[in-house]
Structure formats: C-alpha cells, structure tokens
Amino acid sequence: MSIEEMVESYLGDGTLPDLPDRHFIAGDWAAPVNGGRMETFDAGAARPFHVVAAGDAADVDRAVAAAERVQRAWGRTKPSERGAILMRAAALLRQEAARFAFAESLDSGKPLQEAEGDVAGAARAFEYYSGAADKIEGGTFPVGSDHIAYSLPEPMGVTAHIIPWNFPISTAARGIAPALAAGCTVVAKPADTTPLTMLMLAELLVRAGLPTGVCNVVTGTGPDAGAPLVAHPGVRHVTFTGSVPTGIGVMQAAARNVASVVLELGGKSPVIVFEDADLDAAADGVIGAIFENAGQICSAGSRLIVSRAVHGEMVARVVQKAQAIEMGHGLRRPALGPLNSDAHLGRVRSAVESALSRGRRATIGGTVATDPVTNAGWFFAPTIFDDVPADDALVQDEIFGPVLSVQVAEDEAHALQLANCTDYGLVAGIYTADFGRAHRLARDVDAGQVYLNEYFAGGIEVPFGGNRRSGFGREKGFAAVRNYLRIKGVAGRIG
Numbered sequence: 001m002s003i004e005e006m007v008e009s010y011l012g013d014g015t016l017p018d019l020p021d022r023h024f025i026a027g028d029w030a031a032p033v034n035g036g037r038m039e040t041f042d043a044g045a046a047r048p049f050h051v052v053a054a055g056d057a058a059d060v061d062r063a064v065a066a067a068e069r070v071q072r073a074w075g076r077t078k079p080s081e082r083g084a085i086l087m088r089a090a091a092l093l094r095q096e097a098a099r100f101a102f103a104e105s106l107d108s109g110k111p112l113q114e115a116e117g118d119v120a121g122a123a124r125a126f127e128y129y130s131g132a133a134d135k136i137e138g139g140t141f142p143v144g145s146d147h148i149a150y151s152l153p154e155p156m157g158v159t160a161h162i163i164p165w166n167f168p169i170s171t172a173a174r175g176i177a178p179a180l181a182a183g184c185t186v187v188a189k190p191a192d193t194t195p196l197t198m199l200m201l202a203e204l205l206v207r208a209g210l211p212t213g214v215c216n217v218v219t220g221t222g223p224d225a226g227a228p229l230v231a232h233p234g235v236r237h238v239t240f241t242g243s244v245p246t247g248i249g250v251m252q253a254a255a256r257n258v259a260s261v262v263l264e265l266g267g268k269s270p271v272i273v274f275e276d277a278d279l280d281a282a283a284d285g286v287i288g289a290i291f292e293n294a295g296q297i298c299s300a301g302s303r304l305i306v307s308r309a310v311h312g313e314m315v316a317r318v319v320q321k322a323q324a325i326e327m328g329h330g331l332r333r334p335a336l337g338p339l340n341s342d343a344h345l346g347r348v349r350s351a352v353e354s355a356l357s358r359g360r361r362a363t364i365g366g367t368v369a370t371d372p373v374t375n376a377g378w379f380f381a382p383t384i385f386d387d388v389p390a391d392d393a394l395v396q397d398e399i400f401g402p403v404l405s406v407q408v409a410e411d412e413a414h415a416l417q418l419a420n421c422t423d424y425g426l427v428a429g430i431y432t433a434d435f436g437r438a439h440r441l442a443r444d445v446d447a448g449q450v451y452l453n454e455y456f457a458g459g460i461e462v463p464f465g466g467n468r469r470s471g472f473g474r475e476k477g478f479a480a481v482r483n484y485l486r487i488k489g490v491a492g493r494i495g
C-alpha cells in the first residue's frame, strides 16, 4: 500500500494498516504479563486511534532475561556478520519507509514529510553503524620487549534505551544501531505516547537476520516500565533522552547498579545572527530551528540572538515567514503539526501564559489553535517574543514548543555572553560571513555541537550531545560506539 493510500484510508474512514499492539520479547510479540493496556493518540485530531501493551516490572524482567540469554553469543558473533545484519536492516527500513513514516506521523503528530525524513535518517544510522562493526579496534602498549600489552574492546552487555516521543525512530536508531554494532543486546522502552515505530523496528531487525532476543521492546509508562528497566541489575548501560528531572532519576537508578549512562536532556539553544550574515539564509534557518516538529526538538533554536544593527529587519523577516506557516493534521503534510499530547500542550500553554502575565508581549501567536480543516487537535500557534531580558524564564527555561525568544546583542562579546547565559549547553547556531568570528565563537560557545551558517547541518557522522544540564556523553558518529564498549587491558611476560 502506498503512503497516500494509507493516509486516504485513515483520514477517510479511520482504517489503519496493521500496527503492533504487544511487547516484542525474544523475537516474538508478547502480551503483557499483567494484562495492562493503554491508548495511543492521534494528536492532530485529539483522539485515541490504537491500543498497546502497558507493561510493568514483570515484562521488563522477561525482556532483560531474554537479552541476557543471548548476550554472550551476540557479543561473539563475527563483527562483519553483525554489520551485515545492520546493513540489511537499513535496506528493509528504506523498502518499508511508507509504513514506518505513516505510523510515526500518526503517533507523534509530526508532519508526514518530517516523519519520512526521520525514517530515512534512521536507515542512514543503520548503514553508518553497519560499517563500524568491524572497525572496533584495540591497541598495543609499549611495555618493553620482554612483555606484551594490548587492549580488547568488549561489549558492555545488556543496554537499556529510553526513547522520547519527539523523534521516536531517529532516537531509537541512533542508540540501538551502535549498541548492536558493538555486540550489545538491547531492551528499549519507547515513550508511552509514541510506542509504534520502536516495536516495528525490533520486528524488522529479526527479519534482517538479528538473532531473537538481541533487541527487545517493552511499552508502557515511564514510572511503570521505564523505571524498572533503568534500575534492573541485569542492565549494564542506559541511554536516555528526555527531560532533566527524569534524567537525574535515571542516573540515580543506574548508579545503584554502577551502570553507565548517556543523558541527552534538551536545551535552550541560541541562533546567533550577525549584521554581516546572509539574512535570507538566517531567517530560513531560524524558522526551521524553532518550528520544525513544532519546536519539540532538544536542539531547537529557541533563542534568536541578533545584532542590534539588523534586529528590526531580522525580526520582521522571521515574523513574516512565521505568519505564513500553515498548520494542520500531520498526515496532510502541513508546515506545522500539533504538539504530541494534551499534557504537553498544557505545558507549552502555561509557559506562554505565565510570560504574558509577567508583561512580556508576543509579537505573534501566544495562543492554542486547532486544525483548520477539522477544528480539532492539540496545536499551538507559532509564537515570537521580541527583546526578552536574559533573566526571563522565556530565555532560561526549555518550553519544547513553537515559541521563539529574541535577544539583542551589542557586539560579538555580548552575543557570546547571551549565548552562554542559560544552564543548558546543547547546540548553538552562528550566522556570519566572518570566518574568524564563526570559528572564535565555535570555540568559545558552551555547546556540544555548533552549526555554522546552516542550522541542523551535519548528520549521523557528527558527534552530538550536551554540556551542563543538557547532559553528557555523545551519540552519533564513531563516538557513540564507545558508549557500548568496555576496554580490557591484557599484559604479560613473554621473554
């Protein structure tokens, strides 16, 4: 079935393609031990469309046990064979992209074209790490001619992956593909509002040749299914993407088992635009940075820091483009989709309402909205607050919605000071024609990743992660493979 046919059937009479509704454990669909069920919602229409398993500790125990049973065999599978399986998974994912993109768009609410991009990105992650599997090398160490010393990189063991709802399949792929390449087994817990594509991916991996039990999925809420997973003594490493408070709890739970963690916790990232920048490119960059996925991106450019000389002109350009953005149900391919859940819409709304009650004025937006076709859905209008003081909550707090705050910079030093004025340090965008300035700021800005003259530049090849409250550890690039390895040093006398 083509993606257009799936969309037409669903928007017409609600007909859905086959979607998973149970956990995926030991290579098979598994009913929840205690029978829990939960609904997943079509955010663009504000109504449930499917029911999945609501798992708990009993399901987590089964999934971790399944992974533990095959950990040794998978860790000792020839690396080139592991790589070949990942490459076949990438090819299958590209073949079945329509089914995945449809499910991702419906489950998350995001525009279909963005979901298609995410599925292509996930396939790309499997391709990239398929090539990494047989390039994990140890070293030798100079201890003298009568001794020998070398290192053996080993898989960490069973790894837990807590997946957020804003980029379900991309976050899953960027964590799971390097874990599998390194020889680790996986138990994944997708967000309760977006369980589908992780389940579909685990099933696809088995068809690609992944031995059963190597990748398992338990669906459910954070407290019921996520918490027992990250606290499980069988788990040796946790990769978590989500909010700061939950990340702190995950780290504490993993600490009790002395398991390692990678935390990717969001941000309040600046897009700095200087007077010498290409303002057309910068305005497009700012719009994409904050309105793609309705601003529900850890690395969203939620603060525009602009030189005073072009402040008025930049704001006018960005406002004009923002006013032209069409909202709608994600499956209709709008420029802006709904927020992922009613609860999240409530969080965005309350952040904006509290700013308005403090006397901040929205240049545009500031209100909830609906799909113009159906008058339903959990939408928030594109919103811009101009000239916001650095200590205001609009600058300091992650809103995770389509809300941009503008800060005015007097010069380069001031722009840097404003860029570094929050507790976060995930990414920064810099628009300038001055090569030296671009690289000075790239050096000095406190961020895990810097985009020069194109926001969201780069791909799976470039390491990604945060500083300070944005977390620690790096995903993407070869750096991600190291999260899943421990190094054994071997030394001995030979002479």
Ligand code: NAD
Pocket: 162, 163, 164, 165, 166, 189, 190, 191, 192, 220, 221, 222, 223, 225, 226, 227, 228, 230, 241, 242, 243, 244, 246, 247, 249, 250, 264, 265, 266, 267, 297, 298, 347, 398, 399, 400
């Ligand atoms: P959250 O951090 O609570 O949820 C993220 C993931 O963690 C989900 O899979 C959730 O089920 C799981 N989880 C929740 N409690 C858990 C626990 N005790 N143990 C293990 N796993 C647990 O985020 P949220 O409530 O869905 O969203 C709130 C805010 O988080 C957003 O407004 C946004 O600021 C931030 N967020 C950031 C990202 C990101 O990409 N960094 C993604 C999603 C949400």
